[in-house]
Amino acid sequence: MMVSVIGIGAGTRQSLTGEAMEALRRCEVIAGYTVYIQQMQELFGQEKEYLTTPMTREEERCRLALELARQGRRVAMVSSGDAGVYGMAGLMLELAPGYPGVTVEVIPGVTAALSGAAVLGAPLGHDFAVISLSDLLTPWEKIEARLLAAAEGDFAIALYNPASRRRPDYLKRACGILLRRLEGDTPCGLVRQIGRTGQQARLLSLRELENTPVDMFTTVFIGSSQTKIIDGRLVTPRGYRHE
């Protein structure tokens, strides 16, 4: 039996691909974090069974989904953005070997780096790096080394999990590290609640970003040396010269 791990983007009909929508229609049970399950209930109502566990109980949620699939149920595990980018796909694939006969299918979605970039313009139009500032599962030294390497490589950068209640100053620390290599006037952008009600966006310099409080619903974009602001949009051109 198959479990589909589905990237649902912002979780609305608008943000789902045709493939994700079809996989959701096909399944009997939708598993996921509470907030995303509420969104699925708005789309599918009583048609489906739902399975939720709190934010920190992800392994338990995966095991419940895999166990239901082993019993022959058609299960979808939803994950915001793309299921393969800091999402549930990896964990499901790691746990699946304990459930013989269960196959895991991954259905991609629009991750916040892409949907947030579209709101701002095209900040990821050339080579880019995606880095999470969450040190829940990653040592901070590793995050710091990646920030430095990304700046060294002149990548445009998308930062996920730039802050939380437990670590309100992580974006400030990250900007401090980036400022060792990047100019203070490097164009940057913030998008909050991408694709959801109350979406907000803002352009600012790296120096301003360093002193800007953000929350866990925000995705942060740092320009490369080529990134510029054109008519209020953040743009990284595709190349270093024009044809």
Added chain:
Amino acid sequence: MMVSVIGIGAGTRQSLTGEAMEALRRCEVIAGYTVYIQQMQELFGQEKEYLTTPMTREEERCRLALELARQGRRVAMVSSGDAGVYGMAGLMLELAPGYPGVTVEVIPGVTAALSGAAVLGAPLGHDFAVISLSDLLTPWEKIEARLLAAAEGDFAIALYNPASRRRPDYLKRACGILLRRLEGDTPCGLVRQIGRTGQQARLLSLRELENTPVDMFTTVFIGSSQTKIIDGRLVTPRGYRHE
């Protein structure tokens, strides 16, 4: 008047988001590269007008689309994958100021890094870098520096444009550079014609990848130090320890 620059993923109904589909339904004229326009004709037939220019005439294509919008037509510019990742969004935003009254809206899509990753498993489950090996608009030294920085930062890496007829050996060169920093047995993957008829995928080591010919329809994935193969799937776990 608005031009929508739309990421169409693999160009099928399955790969389009609800938002992209809606924007395509709304427009009168769809502009794009010949191959993608053929796909749009399969979806919309005679309902729409179509505007194509060859691969190398991208600036001309953008200018024609912007000029039609200036004249009051509702225009969509389609771009494979995500319009903002090596796509048409940046160029449209750069050219738009020459067309007063025309606004450019960017609608994100599933770029090959995400759709290819889903085919292989979850190779981009943690921090990653996206690098194009095309030196058409980027000096090769810059590409080389980015490869080294990405390896230095222990990022999982997605490579776009790994080869073309004019530069059949670029992937070999890139692997040679990565092998200065990465182990030869680093798990890697290839996906060709993602989401299209004849899709192919393969897992292999970095050392094997170095001597594997690929074409321009292939997206290449290089693992980080944490990436592993689990039951034939390429997986980069979300963190360095489990809860």
